[in-house]
Amino acid sequence: MADDFAVLVADDNEVAQRLCKRVLEKAGYPVLIAADGLQAVDIALNQRPAMILMDVAMPGIDGLEAMRRIKAEVPSMPIVIASAHSMSSDRDRFLAAGADDVLSKPFRLADLIAVVAGFAKAKAS
Amino acid sequence: MPFAFAAAVLAAIIGVLGAAATQPEVAFPIFIGVVVFAAVLTGVAVAASELFRQYRQVAAGTQTKLDDITAAERRLRNVVDSADVGLGLADLEGNLTQVSDRLAVIFGRGHDELLKVSITDLFAGEERAMVSKGLARLRDGQLTRWATELSAVGLYMVRLPADPQLLVQATDIAARRRAETLSDCLASVREIIVASAGVDQALPQVLRQMCEHLGWSAGQYWSVDSETRTMRVRHSWNAADALLDGFLFASRGMAVTEGNGLVGRVWQAGILAVEGDLTRATGYEPLRAAQIAELRSALAFPIVQGSEVTGVIELVSRETQTPEVEEVTVLATAGVEIGQFIRRAGIADALRRSEADHRAIFERSPVGIARISDDGELVEANASLLHLLEHDADSMKGTAWPDLMRAYDQAALRQHKAPFLAGISDGGSLQVRAATGGGTWLWLQLTATSIPDSYGAPEHVLVMVEDVTALRETSERLTEALQAQRDANANLEKFDQTKSEFLSIVSHEFRTALTGIQGFSELIRDGGLEPDEVRAYGGYIFNDADRVNRLIGDMLDLDRMESGRMTMRTADVDINDIVMEAISRAAPSATTVEFKSDLDPRLPIVAGDRDRLIQVLSNLVNNAVKYSPEGGTVTLASRVDGRFALVSISDTGIGIPQDEIGHVFERFRRVRSGAAQAIPGTGLGLTIVKQIVEMHGGKIWVESAVGHGSSFHFTIPLAPESAQALQTSNG
Structure with a gap:
């Protein structure tokens, strides 16, 4: 079931890319990687991953702008903002911008898997 | 014998007329001439009467005619008796033989009584002697007519040509004398009023003139005090008399209320009043003092301004005085004129005080004041203005004021206000920069006020000049x-x-x-x-x-540097050495770029903290490497620039956008372009570099264009001895 639930990880930090890829693949989810906002929009619209894990502070267009563009095309695509901007005001700001959920960095690996599993389960049902 | 009397009178009159016609040089007042003319008329009438009487006696038979004559004679007799001139006949000794009723009245004797006396008996003292002398000369034939004016009577005697008799003619001149006295009195009062500077100077003199002309012993001026509604003595006069002094002193202590006493009654009624007998008066104050001063009568008349009584003049006398209507009229007139004078004097005094006040304000004001004619000429400048602008009156008028006016107009122009002469009536003020005669520059505030003439047209302008330099500063x-x-x-x-x-x-x-x-x-x-x-x-x-x-x-x-807690370990440092070390540190990890160096081998030693300078160079080199694409070149150069060592680190990297160049040394101001964001860094490096350079007394700056790379340059001062050596070798 998880095999067809591809997750796009959009993050300019290579360490974060590798961590997410390693953890999610181990949990059975195919992982796509985007290193900046434009790539994220491109992959999201062309390869239609099941959901997106989106960083905010990225070169070019930031994660919020990328999310806006993606949601404009595919409103149903779940996007979780994963950011080191993790004050409570930031969380509200991201949700207001259209995020389906927010994951604060640094995160527990279990939390990362739980967020993705939640959307995978929702899609399955 | 009436006929003889009439004939004699007629003859006398003809003689007089002849004399008057042939001897016009005889000095005789015109008044007497008029009287003589009247006498001629009456004389003719009397003569006619006598003629008719004689005729009646001769032709008594005709009763009707006689009655007519009698009636005519009575009428003519009445004419003679009611004439203003008293007529009589006397012998050469002066004994009166015929008299008219008027003559009796003039001399104040009965008709018959007068017929028993000589003319000389009617006079006393000097006047009697004068009349005797005149009579003697007529009797001796030295003169045929003799005239004189005595105190109360004008006397004229003519020796009749055909008869050893004298025609005696007397006129009552007391009234004329009185009229003249009154006229003189009024003239004196007017003279004083015209010549006096003020009420206080005039009134004692007015009182004196009135007393002296009109025969009063003392006078005092009471004036109304409008606040207490009482009258008090303000001025008095008397002919240096101790008893009168006592009376006047007592009066001075009084405050008269309206309607009380003689003065109060005059105040209330507004017309002249007389106390005819002070020995028996009841409504008079101070009565006791008046009696001690042996005063018998008092008169008071109002001083009037418009319809209001503002004062009363009281005259007192030791004689019994009963003023006649002419005197009353004159005093009433004087009262009005004195009232007008007091009013005018009050206005003049107020004007003078006001003028004095304004003069004092102008002259003593701490504010500079200039009086300007309506064409802008300085008429007068006060002391403060001259002092403020450090000019004397001449240089003020000649140069300083015109300069100030020009400055005013320029300032007005800048502020879109009217120039001085056009805007004089607006009363607004303007601040002007001006130099004093001593060369000090001041800020002056000029406030102009237009002063209109009596028709409302601007006549001149007052300009207030204040030094607002301190205020402005x-x-x-x-x-x-x-x-x-x-x-x-x-x-x-x-x-x-x-x-x-x-x-x-x-x-x-x-x-x-x-x-x-x-x-x-x-x-x-x-x-x-x-x-x-x-x-x-x-x-x-x-x-x-x-x-x-x-x-x-x-x-x-950074915190240590910015708070000044960073200490530098200064020593002699070879900049080229440091550049090479930075390259060797960066090179192993920077495999994708090529390093070039363009170092001045004669670069002198600088004084600096070696470790910190290495930090600067490493940071700049690392940045250059980070922002350079693969195959890029990083060039390090050094040379002398004046008394500084100049180091440049140039790359062929992405460059810095124009709007970011000014901010690259600010903390966390990392270039937010695509590639830059992917490059790790704390965002504090350049901030620290700048701090270190500046701590050494140098400067750091950057030149860059997007796509063409960036060049960072910094200077470090040469060590003092190096700079000196350099100077010497160059010199």
């Missing part, structure tokens, strides 16, 4: 202080904002680093990894931990 300093405070507040606000931003950025940097550290260490902890994986993840953890450590180090460094 204070105000300017205040404005500056206020601005400084505003700037400080703005800085503080900006600082506050910067601090929040700083915190947000720092926490983001830390959390980003911690994401890797926490995630990979969790993976390792949970186990089940290949040895290669563990090694790789350990590397990630190490790198991020190192990054956090550097970030903390940079932050602490």
